[in-house]
Amino acid sequence: MTSNRREFLKIAGASTLALLAPAILCPARTRGNLSAAEQKSSLLHPLTAKRWALAVDHAKCSADCTDCITACHRIHNVPDFHNPKDEIKWIWTEPFSAVFPGENHPYQGQAVQKMRLPVLCNHCANPPCVRVCPTKATFQRRDGIVMMDYHRCIGCRLCMAACPYGARSMNYRDPRPFIAGINPDFPTRTKGVVEKCNFCEERLARGLRPACVDACKQKALVFGDVENPQAEVRQLIEKRFNLRRRANLGTKPQIYYIL
Amino acid sequence: MKLYNGGIIITGIVIFALLITFPFWWGKGEKNPAPVLSVDTPAINQLPDKRCLEDASFMRKNHMKLLNTWREGAVREGQRLYTATDGRSFEVSLTGTCLHCHSNKDQFCDRCHNYMGAKPNCFSCHIIPGEVNK
Numbered sequence: 001m002t003s004n005r006r007e008f009l010k011i012a013g014a015s016t017l018a019l020l021a022p023a024i025l026c027p028a029r030t031r032g033n034l035s036a037a038e039q040k041s042s043l044l045h046p047l048t049a050k051r052w053a054l055a056v057d058h059a060k061c062s063a064d065c066t067d068c069i070t071a072c073h074r075i076h077n078v079p080d081f082h083n084p085k086d087e088i089k090w091i092w093t094e095p096f097s098a099v100f101p102g103e104n105h106p107y108q109g110q111a112v113q114k115m116r117l118p119v120l121c122n123h124c125a126n127p128p129c130v131r132v133c134p135t136k137a138t139f140q141r142r143d144g145i146v147m148m149d150y151h152r153c154i155g156c157r158l159c160m161a162a163c164p165y166g167a168r169s170m171n172y173r174d175p176r177p178f179i180a181g182i183n184p185d186f187p188t189r190t191k192g193v194v195e196k197c198n199f200c201e202e203r204l205a206r207g208l209r210p211a212c213v214d215a216c217k218q219k220a221l222v223f224g225d226v227e228n229p230q231a232e233v234r235q236l237i238e239k240r241f242n243l244r245r246r247a248n249l250g251t252k253p254q255i256y257y258i259l
Numbered sequence: 260m261k262l263y264n265g266g267i268i269i270t271g272i273v274i275f276a277l278l279i280t281f282p283f284w285w286g287k288g289e290k291n292p293a294p295v296l297s298v299d300t301p302a303i304n305q306l307p308d309k310r311c312l313e314d315a316s317f318m319r320k321n322h323m324k325l326l327n328t329w330r331e332g333a334v335r336e337g338q339r340l341y342t343a344t345d346g347r348s349f350e351v352s353l354t355g356t357c358l359h360c361h362s363n364k365d366q367f368c369d370r371c372h373n374y375m376g377a378k379p380n381c382f383s384c385h386i387i388p389g390e391v392n393k
């Protein structure tokens with residue numbers, strides 16, 4: 001293809017417009033640091049649902065990708081103690097045999113044996129952690145999010161014992177010195193409290209999807225209202241075969257694994 | 260009536276009286292000046308009307324109760340906007356709203372807290388802008 005001066009200018013103009021479009025159409029989301037007024041106005045359009053859920057489309061999830069984990073742990077000031085005993089996890093990966101214990105057998109192929117799936121708090125509809133918490137620091141919101149009020153956590157770790165998914169981590173030490181770069185928009189935790197995934201409720205309040213969902217370039221994570229028949233997540237789990245982790249325990253987990 | 264061991268008893272009574280009245284005479288006449296709080300920050304200087312969320316007297320007396328209400332509301336009820344009595348609305352955020360204006364925590368919050376011997380543990384989790392290791 002030969003291009004003359006006229007064609008070149010057309011393409012250059014179109015590219016400039018395309019690059020500028022997101023900043024013009026949606027200024028609040030493209031800029032890193034929002035002013036106080038912009039921060040406030042972003043609260044006027046929260047994402048709401050009857051019951052939030054997440055579908056993990058494993059086929060799209062590439063093997064060594066850790067984008068969701070990196071994004072989540074950076075945004076939520078999750079410390080790295082460089083020590084598996086003290087490890088704090090909001091979202092991480094586990095092999096198939098650990099995600100679905102009892103579903104594995106010795107004749108499974110290499111693909112299944114080597115499979116690693118992202119795991120996080122299941123935001124159970126019947127959460128055992130909420131039932132055991134003596135201070136109601138862990139509670140269930142109306143939209144299904146199982147959330148922690150760190151102000152009330154006394155560090156008794158009953159929730160850690162109750163959670164069948166190991167989705168909760170205890171801060172045995174002051175986490176602040178172990179956070180690589182503190183995100184000033186989200187608080188850190190302190191020594192002696194338990195923490196876990198909050199389904200990015202602070203982002204939902206600003207009309208943003210969870211950080212892991214936004215970070216996934218393969219679109220392997222689909223987030224939405226499972227009670228809404230039109231929602232993408234609902235249609236996906238209606239159409240495709242999926243499993244929930246240890247659903248036989250009756251916790252009604254809300255993370256759906258499409259395998 | 261005879262007082263046995265009078266010397267020891269009277270000395271004891273005198274020491275006891277001195278100790279029990281200790282708070283009343285120790286440091287008498289000394290002045291403990293009230294802390295001088297600075298509201299000279301870039302964000303406050305830019306305000307056309309230098310008014311906190313509510314009246315200064317209300318804030319001085321009740322900021323801790325207000326923050327407790329904010330905490331419960333934001334975390335547990337999802338109420339992230341606060342409407343002040345004069346109709347202005349603010350984001351419910353210690354770091355984002357309070358410390359945005361009062362960016363001089365050591366010359367504002369800390370001075371009074373130290374004077375009163377108050378030890379709030381807000382900042383073991385909530386971030387002080389500017390003290391962040393980016």
